[in-house]
Amino acid sequence: MDIRQLRHFAAVAETLHFGRAAELLGMTQPPLSQSIQALERELGAPLFARTKRSVALTPFGAAWLAPVKAALAGVDALPDLARRLRQGEAGRLELSFISTADYSILPSLVRRYAALYPDVEITLVEATSDVQIAALLDGRGHAGVIIPPADSALPAPLAYRRLVSEPLIAALPETWLETGRIRLEAGRLPPAAVIASPLIVFPRRVAPAFYDLVLDYYTARGGHAHVAQEAIQMQTIISLVSAGMGMALVPASLRHLARTGVRYVDLQEGAPALETGLVWRRDDTEPTLARLIEVAIQTPADRDAVRPVLPPPATPARRS
Structure with missing residues (x-):
C-alpha cells in the first residue's frame, strides 16, 4: 500500500460516497474504486x-x-517538521x-531558550570547564558554559562568547x-583576614582560570594562600565552609545558594x-546551536550580583 491508497x-x-470522495480527491470514480479494491x-x-x-x-x-x-496527519506534518528542524525550532x-x-x-539562558523553542529537547550535563572543552573537541555535545582559560586562549576549533562577569566574594x-x-x-572582609584564613578552592587541574584568579588575589597583596581543602563541586565547597574547615572565594551569585552556617561577605578591596x-565548535552547523547562540547574546543573568556582558552581535572571532 502507499500513501495515496x-x-x-x-x-x-x-x-x-465514492462519487463525492472522487471529487474531493480530484479524480474519477473508477480509479478510486480500483484503488480501494486493491487495498x-x-x-x-x-x-x-x-x-x-x-x-x-x-x-x-x-x-x-x-x-x-493518525498516519496521514503524521505524514502531513513532516514538511513543517523538516522546516522547524532546519531552522532550529525543533x-x-x-x-x-x-x-x-x-x-x-x-x-535565565535555559528558561528563555525553552520558552522560544519548546519543541527542542534540551539535555543538560554538569561538568568542569576542562571536561567540557575536551568533550567538544572530541565531537560530543553542542555547547558548554565555562570559565575560559586565564590567557583567553582556546583551541582553534572552538569559538567563545563572553556572557557574564561577576566579582568574587568571601564565603x-x-x-x-x-x-x-x-x-x-x-561589613566587608579586609585582605589581611583573607590571607590569614585557610582556603577551600577548586583544584587547579579542573579550573585553572578560577584557581589562578583566587591565588593572584593573595599574591597581589603580598600573601600566600593556605589551601586547606580542594573540591570540584561548588556545593561541596560551601558545605566544607559550613563545617568550619575554611573560607572560600566564590562568585557573587553564590549568595543565592543558602546554606546553614555560611555567611557571604563582600571583599573590602580589589575583588x-x-x-x-x-563555548562551541566552529564547524558545528546544528541549527539548535545557532539558536542557542542568538539567545545567549540577548540573555542577561537574572541575579543582582552578576554584571551581564553583552558582546556586539557580530559573529564571534577566535579569541587569541
Missing part, C-alpha cells in the same frame, strides 16, 4: 459494505480508520555547564564571625572578577 480510503470513509485485497479484509444505494464501513474498516488518520540540544553557572546565567563560616576569629570592617561564557 490511504488517502483514498480516508476520503471514502469520511463521505461514505482490500492487500489487507485481506473488506473495508466497506457496498450496496447500490449506500456505502458503509465494515467493523474492520471502522477500526482501521483512526490509525490511518530537534535536540546538548548543553554542558559549570556548577557556578547554575547560580548566575544558566537559569565564611558563621562561627568565625560569632567568635571573633574574623572581624569585618564596615577579582570571574568571567563565564559560552
Whole structure:
C-alpha cells in the first residue's frame, strides 16, 4: 500500500460516497474504486459494505480508520517538521555547564531558550570547564558554559562568547564571625583576614582560570594562600565552609545558594572578577546551536550580583 491508497480510503470513509470522495480527491470514480479494491485485497479484509444505494464501513474498516488518520496527519506534518528542524525550532540540544553557572546565567539562558523553542529537547550535563572543552573537541555535545582559560586562549576549533562577569566574594563560616576569629570592617572582609584564613578552592587541574584568579588575589597583596581543602563541586565547597574547615572565594551569585552556617561577605578591596561564557565548535552547523547562540547574546543573568556582558552581535572571532 502507499500513501495515496490511504488517502483514498480516508476520503471514502469520511463521505461514505465514492462519487463525492472522487471529487474531493480530484479524480474519477473508477480509479478510486480500483484503488480501494486493491487495498482490500492487500489487507485481506473488506473495508466497506457496498450496496447500490449506500456505502458503509465494515467493523474492520471502522477500526482501521483512526490509525490511518493518525498516519496521514503524521505524514502531513513532516514538511513543517523538516522546516522547524532546519531552522532550529525543533530537534535536540546538548548543553554542558559549570556548577557556578547554575547560580548566575544558566537559569535565565535555559528558561528563555525553552520558552522560544519548546519543541527542542534540551539535555543538560554538569561538568568542569576542562571536561567540557575536551568533550567538544572530541565531537560530543553542542555547547558548554565555562570559565575560559586565564590567557583567553582556546583551541582553534572552538569559538567563545563572553556572557557574564561577576566579582568574587568571601564565603565564611558563621562561627568565625560569632567568635571573633574574623572581624569585618564596615561589613566587608579586609585582605589581611583573607590571607590569614585557610582556603577551600577548586583544584587547579579542573579550573585553572578560577584557581589562578583566587591565588593572584593573595599574591597581589603580598600573601600566600593556605589551601586547606580542594573540591570540584561548588556545593561541596560551601558545605566544607559550613563545617568550619575554611573560607572560600566564590562568585557573587553564590549568595543565592543558602546554606546553614555560611555567611557571604563582600571583599573590602580589589575583588577579582570571574568571567563565564559560552563555548562551541566552529564547524558545528546544528541549527539548535545557532539558536542557542542568538539567545545567549540577548540573555542577561537574572541575579543582582552578576554584571551581564553583552558582546556586539557580530559573529564571534577566535579569541587569541
